[in-house]
Amino acid sequence: MGLSKTIWTNPTEFLKNQQPENPVLFFAPSVVQAMARRFIEGFPGLVTYAVKSNPGEEMVENLVAAGVQGFDCASPFEIDLIRRLAPDAAIHYNNPVRSRTEIAHAVARNVKSWSVDSHSELAKLVEMVPADGCEISVRFKLPVSGAAYNFGAKFGATEDVAVELLKTVAAAGFIPSITFHPGTQCTDPAAWASYIREAAVIARRAGVKIARLNVGGGFPNHRATGVVPQLEATFETIGRIAREAFGDDLPALVCEPGRALCGDAFTLAARVKSVRDGTHVFLNDGLYGSLFELGQIGIIDRIEVMDAAGKRRSGAVHPRITFGPTCDSIDRLPGEVPFPEDIAEGDFVVFHGMGAYSTVTNSRFNGFGELGLVTVLSLRL
Ligand SMILES: Cc1ncc(COP(=O)(O)O)c(C=O)c1O
Secondary structure (H helix, E strand, C coil): CEEEEEEECCHHHHHHHHCCCCCEEEECHHHHHHHHHHHHHHCCCEEEEEHHHCCCHHHHHHHHHHCCCEEEECCHHHHHHHHHHCCCCEEEECCCCCCHHHHHHHHHCCCCEEEECCHHHHHHHHHHCCCCCCEEEEEECCCCCCCCCCHHHCCCECHHHHHHHHHHHHHCCCEEEEECCCCCCCCCHHHHHHHHHHHHHHHHHHCCCCCEEECCCCCCCCCECCECCCHHHHHHHHHHHHHHHHHHHCCEEEECCCHHHHHHHEEEEEEEEEEECCCEEEECCCCCCCCCCHHHHCCCCCEEEECCCCCECCCCEEEECEECCCCCCCCECCCCEEEECCCCCCCEEEEECCCCCCCCCCCCHHHCCCCEEEEECCCCC
């Protein structure tokens, strides 16, 4: 990714002056810092950042500046990144399946918190990780709705397995905890309520008092016009249900948001390469680029279109089939995108709320994928 250190007032100022040929992601540090403070002040426990959602150094540095002191890492690469940028931060290695080489790497980097969802992976941790002062969180799953897709399809133990795992963790001398992830872009606080109640059942059945309950990521970012995430309502639900469900055995709470912290701090500007014979729109970014996630969780509708001079297109909405730049026919944005009818070659299509799972899933397929990164004071066009 090309990095521009110049700070621009807003995306419009950059786009009309620079006329970029490649897609550009605009980053507003003020937005991520404000979101981090909102979590730190509102969430009733420790706020950690899921590095995978956007591991950009500018992202991590701004989170640290805003007071984030813990990071959820999925790999040795992410562990090393955090040890370099935030040497004193807590690292939670919450990818429940790891090779022995990866476990050894994390032990050598003084990682003290791990998650697990199976007997085979717990056996590896018991064998290789010194138990003293070390936490292992048992990750479980529930068939609840509310998220953009089902995270339980890959990770999470059933209730019965979680009970056995928790007993083994405690018996082996580790600090026993529980964790879950309700699924990404989860807009329903009731999902957390169900998970927290079930965590209390698991702890009770295992006869283990847990030290911490990690309520995962999954907090939504602003993707739909007029539907602003109600984070504080979710924080309130989490605190209240945890007190109700655990009573005197209330564990310390942890969360590990990715998208909610980084998502709204980035705006993407893609360019219209062609409006083919007045019908299909071809952009210079697509599903193999920073719009990868749209294919998984659906279109983001916070979209604005401006001409090359920076003037907002305001024609009536005319939905279009929209393709990315590669020769692959699956490189198509979901459904039909509600563009203004006067959209034209050379225009900029601006997608707001694009900071999560965008820079990091961008590929160089077909030789595309060169992204600009530009810092702006404000993301308002
Ligand atoms: C263990 C874990 N924690 C946190 C996250 C972050 O989720 P989100 O970006 O939905 O907040 C993920 C995402 O995959 C995850 O796997």
